Amino acid sequence: MASSYSMTRVVEFSETDMAGIAHFSNFYTWMEQAEHAFFRSLDLTIANNQTDGTTIGFPRVAASCRFVSPAKFEDTVTVQLRVQRIGVKSLTYEAIFSIDDRLVANGTLKTVCCRFRSGESLDSIEIPDLYLSKLEEFSE
Amino acid sequence: MASSYSMTRVVEFSETDMAGIAHFSNFYTWMEQAEHAFFRSLDLTIANNQTDGTTIGFPRVAASCRFVSPAKFEDTVTVQLRVQRIGVKSLTYEAIFSIDDRLVANGTLKTVCCRFRSGESLDSIEIPDLYLSKLEEFSE
């Protein structure tokens, strides 16, 4: 049984569309917000500035979402994030979006660990031990 | 050989993030913008108000994207949209994002035809003939 990290958020007016529901693009952003809050809960940051001027980050390589039922203005959405797989260079998450006990959407997110300078090309690297140990401890 | 619809757009400053590239959530919005522009190119609209106060629309049921290379501020991104499958009630698209000849991302989008009143529940319906005939003519 893997552990999971949960975040809740209220659907904002600016996130609704003319169909009266949260626009689908928000679910990808919420998935990322949950990922970043999860990192903060482990005393990690997704954008880790190094002393040599590079940054260690986790750009997304893929994200998908399936939409089951609508989320409306002022609904409280729970995003439940689970680390599905810890690879050598990549992390794969599963996210479940719900309102009370109703399933709203579910998605997956794959990120890859990179070291880069702002505006330059991204080079993937092995996930540093600092991250690995905390992620593995959490997932046990 | 299926036909495809192409749209180009410049990456806006507001679409970039602190990594200096277009934020991944924009690709889902761009895919939707291409879908809506494609409908307009067929003299259709994705949000069709009926005389009885209902709207015929195409909410998304799933969307995925794979990110291959970055898009930067003021890059011109081409979104090439292809109708992959015309179902009884649903439409499935494939989108290829490129800058010049470089592949940036590729995604899929599945929508389902619905009739609804604003703020009320969505009921799926068979895609009306008006849409079907134009979509099929295009896809031939």
Add this chain to the structure above:
Amino acid sequence: MASSYSMTRVVEFSETDMAGIAHFSNFYTWMEQAEHAFFRSLDLTIANNQTDGTTIGFPRVAASCRFVSPAKFEDTVTVQLRVQRIGVKSLTYEAIFSIDDRLVANGTLKTVCCRFRSGESLDSIEIPDLYLSKLEEFSE
């Protein structure tokens, strides 16, 4: 001395731009989020569906913001909202954005009370007593 309502929020990665700071457009959205959270704190809602199918809402007629210092990823921004003026039909707010004791931005927002049907024209109305009494009690 007027009362004020405070909301805090973490700057999200998706809200940053290639300059490495929160994009200026977010401040207008945050001001609105504070307004809506303020309404919820008074057991009110900014989008109040009536039994006759109309909605009572508060569309913006003007908003301005002055930017003093930057907000960065994972900074906690406090939005302090004060009701500057309660008119017959309109509400004017002042917002102060800060990080710890540093001023980040300050803005104003003017809304007007309207009754409308979705997609139809907006007609301004006098602010209903239910709202007035709670807003005045808060502002005393």
Add this chain to the structure above:
Amino acid sequence: MASSYSMTRVVEFSETDMAGIAHFSNFYTWMEQAEHAFFRSLDLTIANNQTDGTTIGFPRVAASCRFVSPAKFEDTVTVQLRVQRIGVKSLTYEAIFSIDDRLVANGTLKTVCCRFRSGESLDSIEIPDLYLSKLEEFSE
């Protein structure tokens, strides 16, 4: 009689809100998009990377907007941008948003010329001659 630069754009579905109109925060982003397109029309860029690793850019110091009438999905909005004042370090713009002949909104935008490294503090500088000469030639 000052010259003005015009840009048109279609209101996207993702830009609408549950009131069925373009969310007010988009107007600030559209004003910025018009500013950047205006710079491109003069063969300038708003984010000018220098050979020494710094960037010359024009962060906003203030922006305001007054909303007169709604913009809806698939409306074509014209943004007419005029340089109101060229200061030593700052530029002030006026923007008029219209749909056909109907006024939708009008706003102002003040930017200040800065040289900075990504993530570091912004230092204001005098607007370089390259920019000045093109801006003045345009405004005559």
